[in-house]
Amino acid sequence: SIKGFIFDLDGVVTDTAEYHYQAWKRLADELGIPFTREENEALRGIPRRESLLMLLKGRTYPETTLDELMERKNRYYLEYIRAISPRDLLPGARELLQEIRAAGLKAALGSASKNAREVIERLGIADLFDAIADGYSVTRQKPAPDLFLHAAALLGLPPTECAVVEDATAGVEAALAGGFTVIGIGPHERVGRAHLVLPSLAGVSLSKLLEQLSV
Ligand code: B16
Ligand code: MG
Numbered sequence: 001s002i003k004g005f006i007f008d009l010d011g012v013v014t015d016t017a018e019y020h021y022q023a024w025k026r027l028a029d030e031l032g033i034p035f036t037r038e039e040n041e042a043l044r045g046i047p048r049r050e051s052l053l054m055l056l057k058g059r060t061y062p063e064t065t066l067d068e069l070m071e072r073k074n075r076y077y078l079e080y081i082r083a084i085s086p087r088d089l090l091p092g093a094r095e096l097l098q099e100i101r102a103a104g105l106k107a108a109l110g111s112a113s114k115n116a117r118e119v120i121e122r123l124g125i126a127d128l129f130d131a132i133a134d135g136y137s138v139t140r141q142k143p144a145p146d147l148f149l150h151a152a153a154l155l156g157l158p159p160t161e162c163a164v165v166e167d168a169t170a171g172v173e174a175a176l177a178g179g180f181t182v183i184g185i186g187p188h189e190r191v192g193r194a195h196l197v198l199p200s201l202a203g204v205s206l207s208k209l210l211e212q213l214s215v
Contacts, residue, residue, distance in 0.1 A: 006165070009119060045142055092202040101128060120132075142173070185200060
């Protein structure tokens with residue numbers, strides 16, 4: 001049975017994708033590279049370095065320049081996320097986390113972002129997590145299962161007793177590879193391989209969720 005939940009951050013708990021887009025767009029404009037919202041969609045759950053390489057579309061730069069570009073993008077991103085407040089929580093996220101806590105179950109964060117701690121603090125939900133796995137936790141990123149396995153280990157639970165909540169294809173694949181139960185948030189085209197697919201966490205109660213997962 002499920003004793004713990006691992007939540008992805010961007011796209012599940014809050015929508016930082018828009019801020020990532022603004023920051024990448026500003027960098028792309030400075031480099032004279034076209035970058036659209038659709039292209040940004042493909043960067044969901046993709047770590048910073050891989051995102052930059054996708055944005056550069058085959059253009060090559062020395063390693064030191066790549067580092068500078070990543071730092072610059074992150075400076076812009078940090079500037080934009082200063083505006084994040086509890087109002088930016090996606091509907092249902094806080095309620096579900098509170099229910100998990102009240103039921104004596106565990107919750108961890110499993111985000112590819114190096115800024116995950118800062119974001120959950122700004123959202124005012126840091127104290128609802130028992131463990132945090134973020135962009136600093138493991139070397140191999142999603143779709144490798146490492147980040148979620150690390151989160152489960154921090155919770156002291158085997159993957160078979162954890163459900164992962166994810167909005168990105170790479171994240172769903174990572175959770176499946178790790179042997180987790182997977183709840184996909186969003187369209188079937190993106191998260192259809194999850195065991196349970198929901199449009200969002202709005203109105204999702206813990207009891208209903210556990211009931212749906214056991215079938
Ligand atoms: P950072 P998640 C991911 O967060 C984002 O979806 C992705 O767009 C971003 O590039 C990645 O984190 C790394 O973020 O640059 O802040 O380290 O969906 O895994 O919570
Ligand atoms: Mg995500």
